Amino acid sequence: MVDAHRTFVIVGGGLAGAKAAETLRAEGFSGRVILIGDERDHPYERPPLSKGYLIGTDERSSVFVHEPAWYASAEIELHLGQPAVHINREAKSVRLGDGTSIHYDTLLLTTGAEPRRLDIPGTGLAGVHHLRRLAHADRLRGVLAARGRENGHLVIAGAGWIGLEVAAAARGYGAEVTIVEPAPTPLHTVLGAELGSLFADLHREHGVRFHFGARLTEIAGHAGVVQAAHTDDGTEHPAHDVLAAIGAAPRTGLAEAAGLVLAERPGGGIAVDASLRTSDPDIFAAGDVASVEHPVLHTRLRVEHWANALNTGPAAARAMLGKEVRYDRVPYFFSDQYDVGLEYSGYAPPGSYDQVLCRGDVGKREFIAFWLSGDRVLAGLNCNVWDVTGPIQELIRSGRAVDLRALGDPEVPLESLLS
Structure with a gap:
């Protein structure tokens, strides 16, 4: 039975938020736990969106953090498909898009990140994609299967992890793939030239074409549909679809409007200490949006990978309960390509x-x-x-x-x- 004397509110319906809610109950918290998410889907994990679910080996149901019935059984109050639009720190309340105001005693922000957009003509054409949400993956999975049957062409802007994983998925369906990347190798800022060329060779062996040292300048179309992608060196690439895979930006708008301290570069995000507490002692942040003062690496660090969301959510929940927390995990990620x-x-x-x-x-x-x-x-x-x-x-x-x-x-x- 929930005791309403304390209310913990979590804004952000992804992995970090769901695991934080789970941990609050596992640690014995008996107050209200309210989880707010702007997507209608229940909290899910993102790696399958560019891996197993996208390539067709995993079922859609496998991406969810918990079975839908779990939230009611754990007495977690869900507000799905409803964005949080304002935090009133003085009143300790969160206002939702429909005008509802929710009081909190302690607040956790797990608002995540959003894909960076191409700032070029043609991005409004049908056939321009991003991959961040489950709905994106639903759509892209169908597109890749269709392009494979039709010998269609996919142009990907960006040779980072998402770009390369989608390229591998697309080739698995049989679609033609061209990757446009301004750096000289894939994953250049992460792996450097030393290993980036290894991934270029891997994808070339599977039929992917690379166009390094170039950026997209325009997506051309006819009757509202993508036909080609142009680069700044004058090259035209045939395209039926274009994927923008140029990184993600932390969703800090809510925190910034509330006056919370944000981190400067690299990475930006909401500045938190090693216990994941923000500049407001009653507000914490976790997952992709949190920039942690890392006690082992001795730098402020924002990490956008699955393991970070998996681990910072529970750590923040324990800190919200007054437990001593020192988040010092070594950053970790994984990838599967062919x-x-x-x-x-x-x-x-x-x-x-x-x-x-x-x-x-x-x-x-x-x-x-x-x-x-x-x-x-x-x-x-x-x-x-x-x-x-x-x-x-x-x-x-x-x-x-x-x-x-x-x-x-x-x-x-x-x-x-x-x-």
């Missing part, structure tokens, strides 16, 4: 490392890569090599000097470098 699976741990932005060291067989795409500053491991990527994430993350967390010869030797267990 027969290549990978996991990446750590943080190594351009300029922070001086070499990339690999152990294993890069040519066979069975290796581990380490980004190093001197003899310290900043990040690691394991490609088709499994059960090594734990020791990789421990090497990063420890900050200790490592023997580079042993680090590069596949015969030396990573665990031995921790002793």
Whole structure:
């Protein structure tokens, strides 16, 4: 039975918000828990949208965080399809789009991020896509299947994780794919030229065409439908559909209007401390929108990946309950493209490392890569090599000097470098 003496409100109906609500109940919170989401779908996980669900191997029902009936059984009050439009910090209330005002004692913002838009002519044509929400994936899945049957052409703006995963899905359906990317390799700011070229080769082997060093300048169409995409070097690419995969921006509008402190670059977001508390002691933030003062990496960091939402939501819930929280998890993400699976741990932005060291067989795409500053491991990527994430993350967390010869030797267990 819910005790209405305290009300915790969660604004944002994604993975972080749903896991926070789950954790509040698991930790014994008996007050009201209200979860507000601007989508009509129940909270879901985003990785399948560009992976299993998009390529057709996962059912739609598999993407949801909980069965719909779980929310009622856990006495979580849902407001779905209803955006929060204003926070009154003095009155401690949230106003919804329909005018409803909801009081909170403690508030958690998990408002996530939204896809960046192409600022070029033609984006209003039918056949221009983004991939962030389940509704986007529903539509894109049908489009890719149809283009595969028709030998249709998809042009993707951006060779980041989403762009590459959608390219792999599209080729699986048989669609023709061209990726336009201003950098010289895919994933250039994340992996650098050292490994970015590996992913270019992987996709070329599967028939993807790349146009590096260029940007889209116009999407041309006829009768309101996409026909071609033009780049700034004068090239015209045939296209039946265009996907904008140029990154995502944190949804900070609600927080900014409420006067909460925002983080400056890199990444922006709502500034929170290691306990995920904002500049208002009664408001917390988690997931894609939160920029955390990371106690291990000694930098402010906003991470847009699944593991971050999975873990910051529960951490914020515990902090809301007054428990001591120090969010210090090493950033982690994974990707699947064709027969290549990978996991990446750590943080190594351009300029922070001086070499990339690999152990294993890069040519066979069975290796581990380490980004190093001197003899310290900043990040690691394991490609088709499994059960090594734990020791990789421990090497990063420890900050200790490592023997580079042993680090590069596949015969030396990573665990031995921790002793």
